[in-house]
Amino acid sequence: xxxxxxxxxxxxxxxxxxxxxxxxxxxxxxxxxxxxxxxxxxxxxxxxxxxxxxxxxxxxxxxxxxxxxxxxxxxxxxxxxxxxxxxxxxxxxxxxxxxxxxxxxxxxxxxxxxxxxxxxxxxxxxxxxxxxxxxxxxxxxxxxxxxxxxxxxxxxxxxxxxxxxxxxxxxxxxxxxxxxxxxxx
Numbered sequence: 560x561x562x563x564x565x566x567x568x569x570x571x572x573x574x575x576x577x578x579x580x581x582x583x584x585x586x587x588x589x590x591x592x593x594x595x596x597x598x599x600x601x602x603x604x605x606x607x608x609x610x611x612x613x614x615x616x617x618x619x620x621x622x623x624x625x626x627x628x629x630x631x632x633x634x635x636x637x638x639x640x641x642x643x644x645x646x647x648x649x650x651x652x653x654x655x656x657x658x659x660x661x662x663x664x665x666x667x668x669x670x671x672x673x674x675x676x677x678x679x680x681x682x683x684x685x686x687x688x689x690x691x692x693x694x695x696x697x698x699x700x701x702x703x704x705x706x707x708x709x710x711x712x713x714x715x716x717x718x719x720x721x722x723x724x725x726x727x728x729x730x731x732x733x734x735x736x737x738x739x740x741x742x743x744x
Contacts, residue, residue, distance in 0.1 A: 576606050576622045587612070611648075613660070617667065631662025636685065639665055642673040650679030650696065666701065675710075686716065 583598035595612075602608050606625035610616070614629050617637035627641050630648030635641070648662045663677045666685035671677065673691040683689070684701030693710040702716030717725035 573622050573625075576602060576608050576610075576625060577616075577620065579606075580610055580616055583612075614662075629662075632660050633662030633664070635665045636667035636669065638668050640670045642671055642675065642691070644674045645671050646676040646678070647671070648678065663695075 579598045579602045583595045583602075586594035586598065599609070602610065606622075608622060608625045608627045609629070610627075611630045611633075613632045615634045617635055617639065619638040620635055621638070621640045623640065624643035626643045627645045628648065629635070629641075629646075633647055635647070641647070647665070649660070661680040663679065663681050663683060665671070665677065665683040666687065668686045669683055669689070670687075671689045672693065675689045675691060675693045675695070677683065677689065677695045679696055681695060681698050683695070683699045684703065686702045687699045688704040689695055689699070689710065690704065690706035690713075692708070693706050694708045695705060695710040697709065699705050699710070700712065700715065701718045703712045704714040704716070705711060706713050
């Protein structure tokens with residue numbers, strides 16, 4: 560639990576949204592009648608967020624400021640960060656062949672930037688970064704950074720066998736920076 564719990568404690572939107580989502584999901588399996596709808600309305604009024612009943616959220620999903628709209632059969636992986644004014648869900652219209660009920664599948668540790676839209680049955684890889692205002696209508700590879708309308712890959716991070724070496728390099732850089740800071744203190 561650790562750091563994620565403290566992060567939630569400091570931000571009432573993040574804690575409120577996830578608590579209401581978890582209570583709603585629990586209540587849907589019980590004969591509580593009005594409780595799921597009450598959780599949804601409270602989430603919409605207080606936090607400006609709507610999460611449809613087909614959405615599956617992983618552990619530690621973080622909404623720093625609320626105000627997100629998530630629709631369709633969408634799956635969001637563990638420890639994702641969903642920015643303010645974000646729209647995640649369905650794409651198309653009733654007059655096109657693109658209309659369906661399946662929304663995006665977002666991998667773990669992904670960051671969805673402020674005002675971005677993730678539309679349609681796309682797959683976002685783990686550790687991806689979706690830039691502010693981006694409109695994602697195509698699949699995004701693992702550890703990629705996408706920006707623009709429509710979103711395009713501007714940076715590709717380490718994946719597969721490259722990842723352990725990159726983490727080791729980063730740790731060495733952090734250790735060197737700490738030693739330098741301690742020497743100047």
